[in-house]
Amino acid sequence: MNQVPFKGVIAYPVTPFDDNENVDIPLFKKQVERLVTAGCHGIAPLGSTGVMPYLSDAEKETITEATMQQVAGRVPTLVGVSNLTTEKTIYHAKFAEKAGATAVMIIPMSYWKLTDEEIVKHYDRVASSISIPIMAYNNPATAGVDMSPTLLKRLLEIPNVTMIKESSGDIQRMHDLRKELGEDAAFFNGSNPLALAAFSAGARGWCTAAPNLIPELNIALYNAVQHNDLDSARDIFYKQLDLLQFIVAKGLPRSIKAGLDLIGVDGGGFKSPLKPMREHEIAELGNILSALESEIYSYQS
């Protein structure tokens, strides 16, 4: 088993709904295909972008299976299986493993703030139920709990917890992870506007929904860093920064689907209470994408 099966740009597809607010699987598969074809280095269904917490168990399972079928081993897959209770997290983790996922991503969702001991036990019980690697995901804004570098280091002592996704938005966290974990630390950046700083700090990959709209620029940034070319990386980063800031500020599902519409791709509808982005925001996004068009062209092989 490859303990750290990811690097580079890990892309998060949206989950499309039909008019009755049911998941539209054929449309979902098209999203996945676009991301693989564009050259993304990994596919991560059932993330925040895929509105995982809003889905029923059955919907999550269908999405997981559809991803495996469509990716068909071309790149590794990272399936979100987080749940408030340990029991259901185990359930979904096992399902993902059986379906063929390369790894699972787990954020310690919490309504009641968990203690460090509760979090460690939660990961430990899930980890011992499966054999594939786990990416521990820190995102205080959505999880309601902030895992310190010290706690994350403790989690990495669990055999198949091998990767960390950091989305606190604070570059110092990545510095601290690298200090705590050493040069070989497998930490991934989950904060889009931090992409340049995170790669500079040594992040191994970038978990992002941006490749739904601008995969060429996202991948070009990674490549520049790989070539130790900071000047190019900076240049490429600033080209895409407006878009990265916009999709974070407006919420990923809304903004990515609006962007897909603008570039002529059907991203499907929403599940209530989530609604499409407002018109003046769509216009703003349109301006950002138009300005990027010539840039993108120059990075296509």
Added chain:
Amino acid sequence: MNQVPFKGVIAYPVTPFDDNENVDIPLFKKQVERLVTAGCHGIAPLGSTGVMPYLSDAEKETITEATMQQVAGRVPTLVGVSNLTTEKTIYHAKFAEKAGATAVMIIPMSYWKLTDEEIVKHYDRVASSISIPIMAYNNPATAGVDMSPTLLKRLLEIPNVTMIKESSGDIQRMHDLRKELGEDAAFFNGSNPLALAAFSAGARGWCTAAPNLIPELNIALYNAVQHNDLDSARDIFYKQLDLLQFIVAKGLPRSIKAGLDLIGVDGGGFKSPLKPMREHEIAELGNILSALESEIYSYQS
């Protein structure tokens, strides 16, 4: 239909689990009975204290029905029916109404931050699906979204949204609600250490898990305010403040269950990942409760 069926102390029972992490209904009914017998003015199952977000649909339904059976109309009931999706919120609201709930409480749970429009539409759709009153609940710390006094005022324009529970912990919010809504505003305090300030500011009631442990002191505070006796209210408040601060700081389900153990009442077990409070914290709670014993005695009729 009484549009504002609550005042005074609205008590939140815990949800007890057995050794297999299944809800223990007989034990739950005993909790409810204790609260009614103690003189609480309302009973609110499936709140945060009752770990509602961790329960399955079936568990929520059983809890709702058990509450109705046990309360048997002696005091009004307020059932938590919040859910991430509009569809499931409607489902649970309808169930509660059919089961006989006096009113339902709804917090706009959110993973993706909702816009004001999405929140209004969410409440509007649920409200039009039922006939009983709704208490709109603001708690940015757990919901991930903060409803401004202006938005709350908008929600009150929906016919059966008639009450507000404010748990942001900021007394200025209650001042603003009273200013916006006038003297007859039906706002309730959900922040325990704010009990005195909130009643001083005109709160109609106090939504609290504290009556599981010290109902006499909670009710005595309300009575003092009703009698326009600020000096007594202040005195009674400071007697219970240590406990109110403790249960909030340590998390309600953990601390209430530990407190029940300490006073010889079986509050049942937990659902993972939640675990019991640590020993040194239990000892601290024991000291607070011991110090209160003589006080409580003096407020018992």
Added chain:
Amino acid sequence: MNQVPFKGVIAYPVTPFDDNENVDIPLFKKQVERLVTAGCHGIAPLGSTGVMPYLSDAEKETITEATMQQVAGRVPTLVGVSNLTTEKTIYHAKFAEKAGATAVMIIPMSYWKLTDEEIVKHYDRVASSISIPIMAYNNPATAGVDMSPTLLKRLLEIPNVTMIKESSGDIQRMHDLRKELGEDAAFFNGSNPLALAAFSAGARGWCTAAPNLIPELNIALYNAVQHNDLDSARDIFYKQLDLLQFIVAKGLPRSIKAGLDLIGVDGGGFKSPLKPMREHEIAELGNILSALESEIYSYQS
């Protein structure tokens, strides 16, 4: 020596400047006289409202002497003597004592965040240089350092540090002070919109610039609390809340001087970079004051 010479409404006069940005002493004396005549229970020159940090040493001394002359012992005086360095704080504290101040107020101004030890030593050295009582003032927003209830309790062990002014804006701080210090705690509220909650919590007095504009309502609130009449206190508080919120939101020197202009009193000019309030804000303040006019009349004896 009376160790706690204050209770009730302690009023903060503005410092008027002439067209050359020099302090206008005759105008300052008129401000002081208005506050004494209105029935305020104490006068506090060289506070935030009096823009103390912007004044030269000579200006501070002139203001101190002018206050003593004008008050002439009718009510106690509380002179602000805070400074970044210990040496200059001692200098101004001695000057105030010699000039006849009843007490001095000291906030631990800081550019570099001070340790608890540095703060204790700072107060200790100043306290041992004078014989009059000291009010320790906590205001993290302006001082850059937040003194915990524990630290404040330590300061009160210094013989002539006998009073605390709390302006953190968090009612829990007052609860904690009362818990730490007991029923006889001499704590004063410095946050205007917290006036009702603070008196409910047991504050002995209210340090405020509001009496420059609405002394009748400020004093009436204190009297209602003294009479243990919470219903009246609440009623009187809500009448003045708009004004209290406005002057805090817009900055005290600007808003008080604009308010004085609106009621026909000359409050003088500003020292750069501070400038008068903008016109639309002055209009807003005018509306608030107009709405209050009839209310104020009913509270005048």
Added chain:
Amino acid sequence: MNQVPFKGVIAYPVTPFDDNENVDIPLFKKQVERLVTAGCHGIAPLGSTGVMPYLSDAEKETITEATMQQVAGRVPTLVGVSNLTTEKTIYHAKFAEKAGATAVMIIPMSYWKLTDEEIVKHYDRVASSISIPIMAYNNPATAGVDMSPTLLKRLLEIPNVTMIKESSGDIQRMHDLRKELGEDAAFFNGSNPLALAAFSAGARGWCTAAPNLIPELNIALYNAVQHNDLDSARDIFYKQLDLLQFIVAKGLPRSIKAGLDLIGVDGGGFKSPLKPMREHEIAELGNILSALESEIYSYQS
């Protein structure tokens, strides 16, 4: 006149005091000499490290003159002249210009939060009083006011406001500045632990007290970035990160002086209420510096 006379590492000397808490000028000159000799690209007296706000006017003037004498034109100088009032800021700016400073640094110190208009007018009046360039300094933590990228852009329209120092600690601010101002933006980083991210984002220089202790590593980081060698920059940054985090966490004057003691350089005493660092902290700093010794050696030419 060179409008942007700085790049690279701009070093901030401490201000040494003797036993009577008077400035020790001979010792100060030695500090300056060490920084120039070590290869720093600029010298900035009267910054936060130099405890400027705690100094009298006379002390500031003596420090300014001593800097000019000692630097003697070998590198450009940047003198801190900030003051609460516009009048005194002008006074010190003029003094610095006359003494031969290359440029002055100005932070909008505020006790009362300034409006954007007041800030622009403040800079405008100072700028029109002198001919040398001004570096506008944003540091919300110490100034009490946060200048947005939009406001900073406005300030840059004033002819001799030509540089920005950003110390908010948020890398997104630098991204926004670069976006707003273009590739030629002259922004400088003032947050030590952000040094790598800031250079990656395009910062022209680094304003720092660290060269008092580890000039070789600070300068090597800048050189690696200049050589477009991200891998080396990352490597060099992580070597010094512990020290950078320590001096920020503990306060610059205290930690730099303790560090100087540890490496056998006399940094002088403090002005009350500031006191030396506590022993256990000094020991911690000693460990960090020991670990760095061999590293530093390898970067010395």
